[in-house]
Each structure stands twice: as structure tokens, then as C-alpha cells.
Amino acid sequence: xxxxxxxxxxxxxxxxxxxxxxxxxxxxxxxxxxxxxxxxxxxxxxxxxxxxxxxxxxxxxxxxxxxxxxxxxxxxxxxxxxxxxxxxxxxxxxxxxxxxxxxxxxxxxxxxxxxxxxxxxxxxxxxxxxxxxxxxxxxxxxxxxxxxxxxxxxxxxxxxxxxxxxxxxxxxxxxxxxxxxxxxxx
Amino acid sequence: xxxxxxxxxxxxxxxxxxxxxxxxxxxxxxxxxxxxxxxxxxxxxxxxxxxxxxxxxxxxxxxxxxxxxxxxxxxxxxxxxxxxxxxxxxxxxxxxxxxxxxxxxxxxxxxxxxxxxxxxxxxxxxxxxxxxxxxxxxxxxxxxxxxxxxxxxxxxxxxxxxxxxxxxxxxxxxxxxxxxxxxxxx
Numbered sequence: 165x166x167x168x169x170x171x172x173x174x175x176x177x178x179x180x181x182x183x184x185x186x187x188x189x190x191x192x193x194x195x196x197x198x199x200x201x202x203x204x205x206x207x208x209x210x211x212x213x214x215x216x217x218x219x220x221x222x223x224x225x226x227x228x229x230x231x232x233x234x235x236x237x238x239x240x241x242x243x244x245x246x247x248x249x250x251x252x253x254x255x256x257x258x259x260x261x262x263x264x265x266x267x268x269x270x271x272x273x274x275x276x277x278x279x280x281x282x283x284x285x286x287x288x289x290x291x292x293x294x295x296x297x298x299x300x301x302x303x304x305x306x307x308x309x310x311x312x313x314x315x316x317x318x319x320x321x322x323x324x325x326x327x328x329x330x331x332x333x334x335x336x337x338x339x340x341x342x343x344x345x346x347x348x349x350x
Numbered sequence: 351x352x353x354x355x356x357x358x359x360x361x362x363x364x365x366x367x368x369x370x371x372x373x374x375x376x377x378x379x380x381x382x383x384x385x386x387x388x389x390x391x392x393x394x395x396x397x398x399x400x401x402x403x404x405x406x407x408x409x410x411x412x413x414x415x416x417x418x419x420x421x422x423x424x425x426x427x428x429x430x431x432x433x434x435x436x437x438x439x440x441x442x443x444x445x446x447x448x449x450x451x452x453x454x455x456x457x458x459x460x461x462x463x464x465x466x467x468x469x470x471x472x473x474x475x476x477x478x479x480x481x482x483x484x485x486x487x488x489x490x491x492x493x494x495x496x497x498x499x500x501x502x503x504x505x506x507x508x509x510x511x512x513x514x515x516x517x518x519x520x521x522x523x524x525x526x527x528x529x530x531x532x533x534x535x536x
Contacts, residue, residue: 200386203434241438252427253447261439261446
């Protein structure tokens with residue numbers, strides 16, 4: 165297995181991506197350090213800068229991952245800041261915002277990869293869907309928006325799906341497979 | 351007049367603060383450069399770090415200013431990101447969030463001041479009030495939240511007040527006077 169660092173504090177992301185990457189001979193090693201993100205830049209720019217800076221600083225090949233969520237009814241919201249919005253508004257505030265609005269939404273993941281001395285690369289994936297009208301399985305441990313996001317073509321929320329099904333079509337699964345293909349060929 | 355740099359791209363803030371600081375013998379010189387802010391830190395930490403880094407980098411004494419807005423009904427929202435929230439949700443989304451909720455809110459300004467080789471200092475000011483149920487004087491050019499914020503003890507929104515009245519009790523006016531007093535005595 166080829167060991168590649170993954171700078172994240174999120175164990176759900178780590179577990180989801182490891183399952184996909186095992187098929188490509190990659191073992192992710194979690195690196196828990198904070199790094200600055202200028203949330204006014206776009207996700208590709210953030211991923212490129214962060215992976216480059218961290219690869220040089222830590223002297224190893226590694227990835228960063230960032231996922232944004234976009235409601236059709238609003239402009240770039242919650243955008244690159246789903247965590248801030250969930251922590252501030254909760255499901256209650258999010259449902260208030262979407263009452264009588266278009267409930268269309270999409271997730272987008274960008275993975276930034278870099279090894280020291282090289283240029284960074286990015287890999288993206290998107291998943292369209294709608295925001296549910298209630299919180300499904302609130303007691304199940306999952307990322308917050310998985311409780312309210314119904315992917316296009318399905319009749320249930322992410323939280324009701326097993327990880328292999330999610331990985332087969334999710335934004336993060338798509339981006340992770342693109343990254344896996346790249347690693348396999350390089 | 352003592353010339354002090356003010357790193358901001360916001361001409362409204364510059365004009366408001368210059369009026370207050372003239373009485374303390376200070377002339378603000380606008381410096382238009384971007385600097386990173388880690389919005390997960392608190393406002394004092396952000397102001398301290400930014401003023402220190404910029405003073406050393408530019409080799410001159412200067413201030414930075416950051417203003418947050420806090421709705422009682424939510425947790426730390428819009429918080430340090432009023433611009434992101436207004437740009438994303440607009441007045442329509444903000445009113446939706448506050449429908450049938452506690453409309454109490456407060457503004458908080460923190461000014462960070464530093465001169466090269468010295469430790470940074472901060473000066474703060476707060477203003478309590480409520481969020482109006484409609485947008486007042488939408489056609490008048492002003493900072494967005496001035497159109498919907500009614501200060502405690504007043505029956506009109508900020509946008510309906512002249513700048514001297516606003517400066518006499520506003521978060522930014524209070525913080526600016528504290529800074530002016532410090533400069534006068536140092």
C-alpha cells in the first residue's frame with residue numbers, strides 16, 4: 165500500500181475515502197493539524213494552496229479535502245462554510261430559510277494533492293439533490309447534512325444509506341475515485 | 351495631525367472613524383491590501399494578529415477594524431461574517447430566519463492597533479438593538495445592516511440617522527473613541 169497523508173480532523177471523511185482508495189492501493193494516514201483557508205477564494209484555489217503549503221511544510225505527499233454545499237434558493241450558501249452555518253443556525257434555521265423555496269441543492273468536493281517540490285493537483289466531484297423537510301435518523305452519528313440531503317434519483321437521505329452506496333455516487337466518492345485513478349497511473 | 355494607517359477597503363468605515371478621530375488629532379490613511387482572517391478565532395485574536403503582522407510587514411503604525419453582528423435567536427450568527435451572510439441570503443433570507451423569533455441583536459467592533467516592534471492593542475465597542483421587520487430607505491447608500499438595525503432606545507434604523515448621531519453611541523464610535531483616547535495619551 166502507498167501511504168499518503170490526509171490533513172483532516174474529520175474521521176467520517178477519512179473512513180469514507182479510505183474505503184474507496186483501498187481499491188487503488190492507497191492507505192491514508194490522518195494528519196491532524198490546522199491550516200488557514202481563505203473562504204473568499206474558490207474551492208480549487210483553496211485546495212491547491214493548502215496542499216502545496218502543507219506538502220512543503222511537512223515534507224511528504226498528502227491530500228486536503230474540502231466540501232461545499234449550495235442551496236439553489238440562495239447565493240453561494242452555505243457554500244464553503246457548511247459547518248459554520250450548521251453550528252449557527254441548526255436544522256431549525258436551515259428549514260426556515262428553505263420554507264416555500266426551491267429545495268434543490270448540491271454538494272461539491274475538491275481534493276487537493278501535492279508532493280514536495282511538485283505542482284499541486286485537484287480532483288472534484290458533485291452530487292445534486294434536494295433538502296428534505298425533516299431530519300431523518302437524528303440519533304444516528306453522521307455528518308449533519310447527511311440527515312437532510314436526498315440525492316437525485318433516490319427517495320431517502322444520505323444518512324439512511326450504507327457507506328458503499330454513498331461512495332458509489334457521492335461528490336466525495338467521485339472526487340476520491342478520480343484521485344485514485346491518478347495515483348494508480350503515476 | 352498624526353497620520354495612522356487604516357487597512358480597509360470600506361470607505362464607509364473610513365469616513366465614520368475619521369470624523370471621530372479628528373478630535374484626537376489623528377488622520378487616517380487608507381491602506382488597501384487584503385489580509386487573511388481566520389474567522390474561527392475570536393475578534394480580539396483576529397485584530398491582534400492582523401495588526402501585528404501588517405505593522406511589521408508595512409513598517410508603520412496602523413489599525414485594522416472588524417465588526418461582527420450577533421442575532422439573539424441564533425448561535426454566533428452572522429457573527430464575524432455579516433458580509434458573507436448578507437451577500438448569500440440578502441434581506442429576504444435574513445427576515446425569513448428571524449420570522450417569529452427574538453429579534454434582538456448586537457453589533458461589536460474591535461479595532462486592532464500596532465506599531466512595528468511593539469505589542470498590539472485592541473479597543474472594542476458594542477451596540478444593542480433589534481432587527482426591523484422591513485428594509486428602511488433601501489435606495490440610500492449605506493452598509494447593508496444599517497437598513498434593518500434599530501438601536502436600543504431609538505425608534506429608527508441606523509440608515510435614518512446622521513453620522514454624528516450614529517458615532518455618538520454606535521459600536522464603531524465607542525471603539526474609535528477608546529482608540530482616540532489611547533493615542534492622545536501615548
